[in-house]
Amino acid sequence: MLGILKSRLRQKHRTMLYPKGPAPQLPERFVGRPTVAANKCGDCNVCAAACPVGAITKGPDGCPRIDTGKCLFCGACERSCEGGIIKFTSEYRLAAASRDDLVVGPDSPRYMPARNDLAARLFGKSLKLRQVSAGGCNACEADSNVLCTLAWDLGRFGIDFVASPRHADGLLITGPVTRNMALALRKTYDAVPQPRIVIAVGSCAISGGPFAGLKEQNNGAAGILPVDLFIPGCPPHPLTILDGLLRFLGRVE
Amino acid sequence: MSAEHPAIIRNAQVADLEACPCMSAGDFRQTLCARVSAGARLSALFARRKAGESGGRLYAVLAMPGSNNLGLLCCDVGDSYPSITGDCPAAHWFEREIAERAGIRPEGHPWLKPVRFAGKDVGLTDFYRMDGNEVHEVAVGPVHAGVIEPGHFRFQCHGETVHHLEISLGYQHRGIEDALIGGPDARTIHYIEPLAGDTTIGHATAYAMAIEALGGSRPSARAHAIRAIAAELERLANHIGDLGALAGDVGFLPTMSYCGRIRGDVLNCTGVLCGNRFGRRLVVPGGIMHDLDERLCKDLLDRLESIERDATDAIELMFNAPSVLARFEGAGTVSHELANQLGLVGVAARASDIEYDVRREFPYGIYQFTQMPICTWSTGDCFARAYVRWLEAKQSFAFVREHLRSLPAGATRQGVGELAAGKIVVALVEGWRGEICHVVGTDQSGRFAFYKIVDPSFHNWFGLAMALREQQISDFPLCNKSFNLSYCGHDL
Incomplete structure (x- = not known):
């Protein structure tokens, strides 16, 4: 008993101040939201060719558009672009409420709106989520789960992961939705009482990620269920996930 | 190189695909079993289906500790071959995979069920079942209580005691x-x-x-x-x-x-x-x-x-x-x-x-x-x-x-x-x-x-099933975590 108390003192108080204080420090090499410079792009298309998942298309202005819902944040496009048009920043706010808002072009703002008025009103102070991994590689799962540790302490926002879909207000889905998980996902969703929300975490759950196009999966959750919040990344940093949840609920701007 | 010896290669060293000695199914089985009982590990066993033909080629990779050597052996088989699992239990899961992926049947395999259900109805199989007074079955998953990956577990219990745990995976299969x-x-x-x-x-x-x-x-x-x-x-x-x-x-x-x-x-x-x-x-x-x-x-x-x-x-x-x-x-x-x-x-x-x-x-x-x-x-x-x-x-x-x-x-x-x-x-x-x-x-x-x-999870999932025998079902989370195996790594 005494040992437990001594250890408790040694381990100290560790819960971060964010969002009331500064956000936790991201690594220097962190790859966040990309930017596209306007008016300088030729028509070489090397960025689109370098992208392993076809996340880059050319817009009507000739500048690239990067779909962060497909993007693996590997930086291949940035390295391929001799003109320095594409740059990845350390902006961690990647989440958006609309799928179309995940596409970054030359005039995109720093981050996109994620607020859902209904969710903010109903679940702003208490959101219970059932997590469903449907082909996820355990990275998105781990970095969602890490929010429950005492450093992030998701519970202080009234957000929790629950065991039963019947106790949940919505689903948090990871993975490209494998063919073998589609039915279980559907049944889990049906077991959540209405009104309910769906959150897709990671490029797999948004678009199939690296597995997009393979026949054993469904290119993400949106083809099966209505998705209310998209949180890009491969996997998204826990701060990106937390920011997405808090902006979704109107807890931070 | 005589047919009874595997080709010797080193870790991450290239060999000619054709240099691998192609044995008869009998020699393949005998060599594999002899090496494994002499202390080698079965690191991989898989089949390549020949395009447009019936049958395929089996490959085995043997890791031989203490020698720095890996052994590689292969044999051509038709649509079936005599199962190796009876003499070499480490082949059990591999042979199920061979049957499922290549459609080559290991005859006499004691437990021939799909491991990933690729292209099939997942979770529909002939589950092992105990019968008797007060015997009951507990089925869990694919969606589990925590933030973890999906898989299906079936426990055959008598009271608190688990007599058998059957693990049925494949939900994470991405191909x-x-x-x-x-x-x-x-x-x-x-x-x-x-x-x-x-x-x-x-x-x-x-x-x-x-x-x-x-x-x-x-x-x-x-x-x-x-x-x-x-x-x-x-x-x-x-x-x-x-x-x-x-x-x-x-x-x-x-x-x-x-x-x-x-x-x-x-x-x-x-x-x-x-x-x-x-x-x-x-x-x-x-x-x-x-x-x-x-x-x-x-x-x-x-x-x-x-x-x-x-x-x-x-x-x-x-x-x-x-x-x-x-x-x-x-x-x-x-x-x-x-x-x-x-x-x-x-x-x-x-x-x-x-x-x-x-x-x-x-x-x-x-x-x-x-x-x-x-x-x-x-x-x-x-x-x-x-x-x-x-x-x-x-x-x-x-x-x-x-x-x-x-x-x-x-x-x-x-x-x-x-x-x-x-x-x-x-x-x-x-x-x-x-x-x-x-x-x-x-x-x-x-x-x-x-x-x-x-x-590694491919080798170890059956270890978890065996670890649960004669345990209390309430110890399953503890035993499961003590292995902490990968679902997606297994399902591929």
Whole structure:
């Protein structure tokens, strides 16, 4: 008993101040939201060719558009672009409420709106989520789960992961939705009482990620269920996930 | 080379695909069984279907500890062949996979059910069933209570006692092995890294070793050292996380809380290395994408010092608590003999006193120059699997510290040439769960003709099923966590 108390003192108080204080420090090499410079792009298309998942298309202005819902944040496009048009920043706010808002072009703002008025009103102070991994590689799962540790302490926002879909207000889905998980996902969703929300975490759950196009999966959750919040990344940093949840609920701007 | 001997190759060394001695099915079986009973491990057993013909070719990779040699053997079979599992239980799961993937039937296999349900109705199979008064069945999953991957478990119980646990997987099947054929291309590394996302470095290293062997590239000692630092950080993060989760499963909350946070701190160290907490974009064929300078080494050393202090405090607190030990000891025991028979790998094997670690038996990269001590325990129970994790974590701390202080010079990345045509290479890596095996064959134009992946979980899931026999069903979460196997790594 005494040992437990001594250890408790040694381990100290560790819960971060964010969002009331500064956000936790991201690594220097962190790859966040990309930017596209306007008016300088030729028509070489090397960025689109370098992208392993076809996340880059050319817009009507000739500048690239990067779909962060497909993007693996590997930086291949940035390295391929001799003109320095594409740059990845350390902006961690990647989440958006609309799928179309995940596409970054030359005039995109720093981050996109994620607020859902209904969710903010109903679940702003208490959101219970059932997590469903449907082909996820355990990275998105781990970095969602890490929010429950005492450093992030998701519970202080009234957000929790629950065991039963019947106790949940919505689903948090990871993975490209494998063919073998589609039915279980559907049944889990049906077991959540209405009104309910769906959150897709990671490029797999948004678009199939690296597995997009393979026949054993469904290119993400949106083809099966209505998705209310998209949180890009491969996997998204826990701060990106937390920011997405808090902006979704109107807890931070 | 006579037909009764396997072709001898080394870890990550290229051989001619045609040089592999093609035996009769009888010789194949006899050679395989003889080698395994003489102490070899069955690292891979798989079939290649011949296009447009009936039947196919079976390949086996034998890891022969103590000799630094891998044995490769093959045989041509028709649509069926006599099953090997009866004489070599380690082949059990492999032969089920062969039947499912290649449609080649191992006749006489005792338990021929799908392992992944590719293209079938998942979870629909002939489950084992006990009947009798007060016998009952508990079915769990695919969606589990926690934030974890899906799988289906069926317990045959009498009261609290589990007489049999059947594990039925496949829910995570993404079809990666098929998708890899015809590669490599820009997407290949992105199939490999999330094979099992918590083992990104392990699988990416095995892939890189295979490509480097086929493409004639020799990464610098510096690249090897940084890969190994990342691999040991991966081991540390997962072992510390598992120890915390084990504490949670027996209701010892202080260690659970601390270790959950400390695991995140280790992942942040990997973030310092490459920007991503799971090591994405670090290991590439030819070397690494990101170098370390003196300032970053110092930053990592400072972080590790406090991580090691906090982890030691949190974990020793648990191992000094009699209430924890009472729950760990004697739970989910796998005997040394059984672990050997089943061909268990990694922590689960070493906890049953099997001295096997790829880093020592078939050293690769920087492990060729630094010997990692093998940590074992003899009791084979949850305590052993927990304690071996802690022993290994301590070794990993020392390894990372030592190598951050003395990084060899060298380029971060070398070029990789065209892949040699008509070759085969086996890459073995000790991931944090155990032996990772990638077997890659190239066609006449140097593209992947096949790419076989064996995650350590593939060997170990049946070990979990056996560990549960005669246990209380309430101990399942504890036993399960003590193995902590990968669903997606198994399902591919």
